[in-house]
Amino acid sequence: MIRLLLADDQALVRGALAALLDLESDLEVVAQVGRGDEVVEAARASGAEVCLLDIEMPGLNGIDAAAAVRRELPGVRSLVVTTFGRPGYVRRAIEAGASGFVVKDTPARQLADAVRRVHAGLRVIDPDLAAESLIDGPSPLTGRERELLTYALDGSPVSAIAARVHLSEGTVRNHLSAAIGKTGASTRSEAARIAQERGWL
Amino acid sequence: MIRLLLADDQALVRGALAALLDLESDLEVVAQVGRGDEVVEAARASGAEVCLLDIEMPGLNGIDAAAAVRRELPGVRSLVVTTFGRPGYVRRAIEAGASGFVVKDTPARQLADAVRRVHAGLRVIDPDLAAESLIDGPSPLTGRERELLTYALDGSPVSAIAARVHLSEGTVRNHLSAAIGKTGASTRSEAARIAQERGWL
DNA sequence: GCAGGCGGATGACAGGTGTCACGGGGAGGT
């Protein structure tokens, strides 16, 4: 019997996944949480062996949660399940110590298999995403560029971004201009979108 | 026995919801689709009585799908289930003929109850969203403003938007300026975000 | 009939934005 922990901020999806996985005779959902920063504690208390982690969660995202599990509970394996198949996410999830990466587009019946493989010590990674992840390579952005791009995601004007990070507007424009060049975009909004799609943020 | 149709573009979520609802002794999932434009046909073929529709779907969104069901199969009721609780969505879903509106944050056990109520002819609407929907009022945007805002969502420059809709740049700027005023924003990106949050797009 | 709203357009203007050149400082590598 494989003991599972589910982490997803949408209660309905979480409950539905629990119902789905509980149908399998060799799987048992022993804990459910809706926040990333509750994963480690719940996993320890419930004696979970595999953690199913969504990326988009309040408190702590699924990738950082996987890293925390790796650090605090070395014997527990993590499987990241997310809506968005961004190549950079795969890389970061694996680097964070996750044993698998699955998108929510995959057929439901494959999920139980993925859990079993992860439990057996194998790695499960969506093949398409793995290929893209290799092609795109790691992020070429510097720390500042990444930071400023995240603030540019919502289309904020340069002045607002500059005030938020306590920099001059000229400096912000220079960093964003560099990011625009590296992403092949022509506006900071477009650059921010591209960077996010590739998981560079 | 209530016959259900599930429509959600994420196969994993769709399958999980099916597993969850099939646990109820009086519910039976008789059809599953991943696209909005397959809903009517699948509902007719399967003899579904209630359609559970996600909003974000390829082909046709859940609200338009609810309208299509209303038109083509008057006896079938729709329950819209979505990730984002945007007030405008509720209004539009109800106007489109949906009998209920539930967000994916609600506890899993309440979903089956919502389905039963909808099947019984009652309306099921998330109370918080219903209140917000009344406060915000309907969209003040004109058709063009709405259209141009959707193109402005990703931060596209005015020139690109103008080319896309075959208008002069000046006209596009005027419409967007009006939208900026109505949303209380100061850039078109911000206006687009605000409008989307309120379900005006 | 006619006001009022919408869609479309032009022109002008202030201010925001992207680019480039250039400078200076600090951390890391050889």
Added chain:
DNA sequence: ACCTCCCCGTGACACCTGTCATCCGCCTGC
């Protein structure tokens, strides 16, 4: 020591954007 890369800043320039005034044609409601 030296070079390289990152970070921060300034100034200048061309271009983009948001706003406003003003015009037109079209439809709808009164």
